[in-house]
Amino acid sequence: MDVIIGLEVHVQLNKLKTKMFCPCSIDYHGDEPNTHVCPICLGMPGAMPVLNKEAVKAGIKVALALNAEVQPFMVFDRKNYFYPDLPKGFQISQYDHPLAWGGYLTIETDEGEKKITLKRIHMEEDPGKLSYKGSITTAKYSLIDYNRSGVPLLEIVTEPVMNSPKEARLFLNKLRIILEYLDVFDGNLEGAMRVDANVSVKGGGRVEIKNISSFKGVEKALTYEITRQKNLIRMGRTVKRETRHFDEANNITVSLRSKEEEQDYRYFPEPDLVPIYAEELIEEVKQILPEMPEEKRERFKKQYGLSDSFAKVLVMDIKMANYFEDVAKVVNPKLAASWIVDVLRGELNYRSKDFTFAYEKLKPEEMAKLLNYFENGDITEKGVVEVIRTKLDKGGNVDKIIESKGLFAIPKEEIERLCIEIIEKNKKAVEDYYAGKKQALNFLVGQVMKATRGRADPGETAKIMRIILDKK
């Protein structure tokens, strides 16, 4: 193991309605800067923070789901630093009495399951957002938007137990799945998850890459950084301990001004907030903890008779799992699972969409209707795919699409009639068939397909064709 990676993941509890310590709305995406602010999140003198109860409950939910030890006694502290992203001169965070200690989640690597252990989880307020006119290097000052300032944030700190950028990505994916199951997090919102990554290569110092703002960015930043460190070591130079910044546009990391060391934050208990005795809250949250991916996977296998591989894929996304269950209410669940996993998921991916889009464009009832047609032989496999594509791209009514595109399958009698007709017209191919040439059957079936412009089911047609030929 010559690479060691630890992550600090900042997760916005963005399904809440208000900020951590003030009642400003956190529904600010796309709004003008500094329009979701008040004296508390602007750090004005005399303004007093009051803790959002639902934020604490959401935090407890996450900690429980990550198998962490939720603390019955929590304290908020001031983390002192002078950056303009927080106007008070400190961030309200947690230090030695955080939300939870320990915990883990399991990822599936090529070598099997791996437990990624956590050090701690704490609650804090999100800082405001800095931006720069032009580039970060040429700008002379920063522009500050405090809409984000005070958004409830969890910091989830892993132990340094990951050994490749890929493991880091798998960890973040799994974390995202769990957070979305808990309904406390929407990963599609800009800035929902930001990551600081610590990485060291054997023989070098530990480097921290700050504020990587996308899932994909983490793997890229780590891959770049590991190559950079390995090259330095190969050339006999030292990798110095430092903080770097990930330049997303150029896919490189650049050295950042060294930040204050930990003790320089001068943490002390936030005098404007009182301690939390959380025992009752923890019990309350335990009662409402939803079914988690592993449990759902087992239930899908038992309840619907799905194979493990289908169940595993379906539970990877809570929206896909719900979609499946909605369809499986009215359709053979195994059929539903295979169409959703093998076809619909691919069609959505191809369009860079997820199952939220499917819920809008191809409702589970519509998908169910389509699959019922398929099961009754009213429409071919190819026809189903075409309807799915049309629904996703243009919308419309399922029956009308099938009708207007002539996708209703040809009745069996019609296929039989066509087979007889084709046999009569293609004597040579029939002779070849009796002579044992397999391609001859394909040719004859192809003629039927051609005559129906692809509406006949090829498997079904081949079966009928063979029966007729063998009877002769």
Add this chain to the structure above:
Amino acid sequence: MLTEEDVYKVAELAKIEICEEEAKKFRAEFESIIGYFNLLDEVDVDVEPTFQVLPIKNVFREDIPKKGLSREEALANAKHVENGYFKGPKIVE
């Protein structure tokens, strides 16, 4: 033993500029303050730490949005403003 170097470091962390004379003065003052804390070492440590002197706990607010300040109000006292943003120093070198 507190040095003048320590005083300069604290001043830097607090973003305060001090002169040599002040550093001397503060060093002596800091030392007497630290002296008080040293008294604590003489006390039996078998007591609960105090995080908050108020006799209350679990003060919460429901998750219900309320209207805050308008942007004009929010920016009213700021000296440096641009396009609805506060202007601040650049933090990355």
